[in-house]
Amino acid sequence: MRTLNHSVIKAFDLLDHFTQHHPTWGVRELAQHTGQNKSTIYRLLATLESLGVLRKEIQTDRYTLGLKLFELGHRVQLQQSLVHQTHPVLQRVAANISETVHLGVLRSAKVFMVDKVESPMGLKLSSTVGSYSPVHCTSLGKILLAFQPQDRRRQLISDLDLRSYTANTITRKRLLQAQLNEVRTQSYALDREELELGLICVAVPVFNQQRELIAALSAAGPANRFRENALGEYVGILQQGASAIQSRIGSFSLKTIM
Amino acid sequence: MRTLNHSVIKAFDLLDHFTQHHPTWGVRELAQHTGQNKSTIYRLLATLESLGVLRKEIQTDRYTLGLKLFELGHRVQLQQSLVHQTHPVLQRVAANISETVHLGVLRSAKVFMVDKVESPMGLKLSSTVGSYSPVHCTSLGKILLAFQPQDRRRQLISDLDLRSYTANTITRKRLLQAQLNEVRTQSYALDREELELGLICVAVPVFNQQRELIAALSAAGPANRFRENALGEYVGILQQGASAIQSRIGSFSLKTIM
DNA sequence: AAACGACGTTTCAAATAATGAAACACTTGT
DNA sequence: ACAAGTGTTTCATTATTTGAAACGTCGTTT
Numbered sequence A, B: 001m002r003t004l005n006h007s008v009i010k011a012f013d014l015l016d017h018f019t020q021h022h023p024t025w026g027v028r029e030l031a032q033h034t035g036q037n038k039s040t041i042y043r044l045l046a047t048l049e050s051l052g053v054l055r056k057e058i059q060t061d062r063y064t065l066g067l068k069l070f071e072l073g074h075r076v077q078l079q080q081s082l083v084h085q086t087h088p089v090l091q092r093v094a095a096n097i098s099e100t101v102h103l104g105v106l107r108s109a110k111v112f113m114v115d116k117v118e119s120p121m122g123l124k125l126s127s128t129v130g131s132y133s134p135v136h137c138t139s140l141g142k143i144l145l146a147f148q149p150q151d152r153r154r155q156l157i158s159d160l161d162l163r164s165y166t167a168n169t170i171t172r173k174r175l176l177q178a179q180l181n182e183v184r185t186q187s188y189a190l191d192r193e194e195l196e197l198g199l200i201c202v203a204v205p206v207f208n209q210q211r212e213l214i215a216a217l218s219a220a221g222p223a224n225r226f227r228e229n230a231l232g233e234y235v236g237i238l239q240q241g242a243s244a245i246q247s248r249i250g251s252f253s254l255k256t257i258m
Numbered sequence C: 001a002a003a004c005g006a007c008g009t010t011t012c013a014a015a016t017a018a019t020g021a022a023a024c025a026c027t028t029g030t
Numbered sequence D: 001a002c003a004a005g006t007g008t009t010t011c012a013t014t015a016t017t018t019g020a021a022a023c024g025t026c027g028t029t030t
Helices: A006-015 A027-034 A038-050 A067-079 A081-097 A139-146 A150-159 A173-186 A228-249 B006-015 B027-034 B038-050 B067-079 B081-097 B139-146 B150-159 B173-186 B228-249
Strands: A054-056 A063-065 A100-107 A110-117 A189-192 A199-207 A213-222 B054-056 B063-065 B100-107 B110-117 B189-192 B199-207 B213-222
Touching (some): A006 A027, A027 A038, A038 A054, A038 A063, A038 B006, A063 B067, A067 B063, A067 B067, A081 A110, A081 A213, A081 A228, A100 A139, A110 A139, A139 A150, A139 A199, A139 A213, A150 A173, A199 A228, B006 B027, B006 B038, B027 B038, B038 B054, B081 B100, B081 B110, B081 B213, B081 B228, B100 B139, B110 B139, B139 B150, B139 B189, B150 B173, B199 B228, B213 B228
Antiparallel strands (some): A054 A063, A100 A110, A100 A213, A189 A199, A199 A213, B100 B110, B100 B213, B199 B213
């Protein structure tokens, strides 16, 4: 049978607690939060620190993610042919559209940010490669849902938690379903301040040459800079980018990276 | 006493074998290379795969670094105020100088690439954030050595392995010593095809506001584009970037990230 | 000053999980 | 059909992880 190594699982479970939201942890705090014994947590944290995976702040005795993960994480990027191929396209799109551009894939029912290029403007969205966003209130997420095969889409939607972030967030599945149908026919998706007030995004699907959905490409910017009548133009630039990616990645499939 | 978790240490030791040079491993291969039992390796790899830390290629049954590390690695970057502060400066320098720009710090006697912005030119150096380079044959390395406190510098140099990469590589410690003295007086360092033929780099030191050496900033490009009489100009732009970083990072110290 | 509380750290016997040689299952090339 | 190469599973032996309690240290409160 498949007997996994529990210590290693525990270690990575601990690492997952170090989020953008909660970047530092003390021994007792983490022990209490995970329900484990504080000795165990202490030893695991000390081990991870000795490896450079965590770093202990000398003044506070609290732990943070360390450079070893930075190093390992960037080795992955290398081997990820996807990002390597798409980044130049994103740069061009960002330059043309003058807004922050993102590339996201679907991963465990969330939008996983694979790459971004920031807007040249002073006021811009500052987001995070490697982080997750909800699917139901982002343009990337709507694209990634809408172009899923029907049964997979149903499954995903039925498991969704339509948490509300702003007054504009879609919180009813029927409404989401309807909007996804619309997205599929018009081939682009919008997020009108549904995740954050003042933030508007437009996204289009990215297919490989077998016409399998690979990712979604979006532009995001402040609502007051968004010109309603220029929507067609935004979509056009994004679609141009999407097809540039398509011709670059060929028959690349998500199965080769996930 | 300090009793570390051996399983966790072993797991990260395995991860360190997945390098740019050798990105995939099979069970037996890795077992032989580490001198461990193949059952042990098998179970550790299976565990890491179940966590998304490794990914098993379905066709070959070989393992590669997975998206979980990509995710964790990018969480570190966030918390690393250094990169967050310096990236915009690097962008400006890269635009002004039209070459690939790097920011590196000294880590375990090697140059650790913290950030880069690629040249807008077609022909450019394609390097890797999160990787290590030798100190004795890179402009970044020479800066990071030259501006070390004297005793630390002696220690570092005495432990160095002056491996030869090209005919230009400095392989004698006396010569390196002499050049470092020169670097210190002129406040910039050169690498004239010492690591790779056809590649020339210029670097300057980056200090914090306490005048402690934090990092080195370099521009790298093809030798045939390097104009000898424009050296002063390159150095000027880099130094301008270095002082922009200095005023941004304030009293930031390497102790807070390493 | 002394007592307190909160923290990381260490101890040691008991409980548990990791180990490795061998057998197994499977694929690939001869 | 065979051989040689994979990854995978087994199970008794071995070594490690575990957790309650005690310890040392810091800053705050009495």
